[in-house]
Amino acid sequence: MGMSVTISAATERDTEQIFRLQYLCFQSEAALYGNYRIDPLVQSLESVRQEVAADCVFVARLGDEVIGSVRGTVTGDGAASIGKLCVHPRLQGHGIGARLLRAAEAALAEERGATTFRLCAGHRSEGNLRLYRRVGYQTVGTSEGEDGVPMIVLEKPAGAYAATA
Numbered sequence: 001m002g003m004s005v006t007i008s009a010a011t012e013r014d015t016e017q018i019f020r021l022q023y024l025c026f027q028s029e030a031a032l033y034g035n036y037r038i039d040p041l042v043q044s045l046e047s048v049r050q051e052v053a054a055d056c057v058f059v060a061r062l063g064d065e066v067i068g069s070v071r072g073t074v075t076g077d078g079a080a081s082i083g084k085l086c087v088h089p090r091l092q093g094h095g096i097g098a099r100l101l102r103a104a105e106a107a108l109a110e111e112r113g114a115t116t117f118r119l120c121a122g123h124r125s126e127g128n129l130r131l132y133r134r135v136g137y138q139t140v141g142t143s144e145g146e147d148g149v150p151m152i153v154l155e156k157p158a159g160a161y162a163a164t165a
Contacts (some may be wrong), residue, residue, distance in 0.1 A: 005096055007103045010057040010069065017066035019048045025086035032124050038147045040084055056112060058103045060096050067091050070100040072108045080114035098135055109158040116158060120151040
C-alpha cells in the first residue's frame with residue numbers, strides 16, 4: 001500500500017461511505033448463508049446516520065476513502081456490544097480489522113466505561129472467528145440472529161489486549 005491507513009472516529013460526513021462499504025463487505029456473508037436479508041444489507045442510510053451520531057463508530061481511511069468501519073455501544077450491564085466490523089475486500093488481511101477493533105475497544109472502555117466487550121459472528125464465518133479469537137475473544141455461547149443465522153457469541157474483558165492480528 002502506497003498510503004498509510006489511518007483510524008479515526010467517524011463523523012456524519014462518513015455516513016454514506018460507511019453505508020456503501022457495509023453493503024459491499026457483507027455480500028460475502030450473505031452468500032455464505034444464502035440469506036441476503038441480513039441486517040447489514042437491509043439497514044437504511046438513516047439508521048446508519050443515527051448510529052454514527054449516537055454510537056462509538058470508527059473508520060479506517062486510505063486517503064479520503066473509508067475502507068473499513070466498526071460500531072460499538074455500551075449496554076446497561078457495562079458490556080460493550082461491538083458489531084458491523086468490515087474492511088473493503090481488496091484490503092482484508094492487512095490487520096485493519098484488528099486495528100479498528102482495538103480503537104473501538106479503547107474508546108468504549110475509556111470514554112463509555114465498558115467492562116466487557118461482546119460481539120457475534122455467524123457460525124460459518126471462519127475468517128471473522130479467527131480474527132476475534134486472535135485478539136482475545138472467547139466463545140461464551142450461541143444465539144440466533146433476527147435473520148435466522150446461527151451466531152457464535154464471543155466476549156473478552158476490557159483491558160485484555162491479546163496479540164495483534
